[in-house]
Amino acid sequence: MYHIFEPTTAAELENYFHFRWSILNAPLQLPKGSEQDGYDPHALHRMIQDKDGQPLAVGRVYVTDADEAQIRYMAVEPNHRGKGIGSLLLKSLEQAARDAGAKRIVLLSRIKAIPFFENHGYHAAQREPHRMEGTQLLQMIKQLAPAKSLLRTPELCLELERVWAEQIPISEKMGISVYQYTGERFETRASLHANVNTKHAMFAGSIYSQATLTAWGLCWLKMKEQGFDGEIVVAKGEIAYRQPVTELPRAVILKDNIDGSFEGLKKGCKVKVKMTVCIISGEQNAAEFEGLFIILPKAERHQHENLGAQFAVVTD
Structure with a gap:
């Protein structure tokens, strides 16, 4: 059974950010600390753990204004991909944005993840990807319907x-x-x-x-x-x-x-x-x-x- 929640304690946040770094940034040889930015203290975070308390997925949504929110730093443990955990995480982040009043989601997808987001109702907002932190990213958008x-x-x-x-x-x-x-x-x-x-x-x-x-x-x-x-x-x-x-x-x-x-x-x-x-x-x-x-x-x-x-x- 999976447990999805918002990490709030020091220990939970430490596990959350370490997992984010190990999955997203360590493979790019980026140093510890690169997985965080100035928006984190004001964002909504979600983490999924297994029954033993081991992190399986993390993600963040930041509401920029009354109409728009940004999802970043989504990561799923490689051995648990393709099991619906990414979809569960994404829906939780979308719901958090919806509850905060956002009407659309904007995100930057890595090239290999584009089909995943397309299957969840996102579409490309630009023709060509651009590079950030050595990775090709494509901006994608989804309009949020009331739940x-x-x-x-x-x-x-x-x-x-x-x-x-x-x-x-x-x-x-x-x-x-x-x-x-x-x-x-x-x-x-x-x-x-x-x-x-x-x-x-x-x-x-x-x-x-x-x-x-x-x-x-x-x-x-x-x-x-x-x-x-x-x-x-x-x-x-x-x-x-x-x-x-x-x-x-x-x-x-x-x-x-x-x-x-x-x-x-x-x-x-x-x-x-x-x-x-x-x-x-x-x-x-x-x-x-x-x-x-x-x-x-x-x-x-x-x-x-x-x-x-x-x-x-x-x-x-």
Whole structure:
């Protein structure tokens, strides 16, 4: 499991800048210190670590004014390239820029990285690359759309919210809504105010419910996208609480955290799908939910209770 966060402590920043230098500048025989500039104290930084705390990727975004932000110093550990980590990092930097009010991203891409950025919606802002620090770089630009508009199937996302409200009333009381669905990432958000406890943090039961509803909702979207119909049953759910949720509750499922297929429904067979959901408070991973879901063909629905009974409110 990957952990993406903003490095803030002295130790975290030391690891962050050392990784940046070792991947980007050391191969060019540039000295330590060349990986930093005067904008770093005013920029937003992101780092991805593995489960053992080893850096896998880093990057920085600097908001230059109300409309534009610059991404620089993106680096991914060579042995982990091609696994979606670069995409995860880029999306996090874009979201940070979006949250700061930026409407477009400008960056300088190394020649070999141009296809990567093109696949993420960037286009060349100039015809020919120029050289900087001995490397050929091409300026690229991307217009940022509001994250709420990043819905692959907006009509189904709206229908999902209606299904939640009608069949699982707790979702509406918690203020849960679909925030983003790209095929690679599914994110819901909830109201902290509606789920706060006496310690000004989110109820543990609300965290569990948001995670479960998010996984159930993605099962529903995937099923509907492929033209299947069935009932989704929560077979098993486990959650690990890591820290209090004191900021806007975000529940995120990445494509790599889905294990299972819906193809069996074509033959009238039930299918099993496992999902991992991360509950994020600010930029910190506050909880991790692992759920097993069984999708039953339409004909088997009568054997199971109403879906709404799958969810219960738990209070601290």
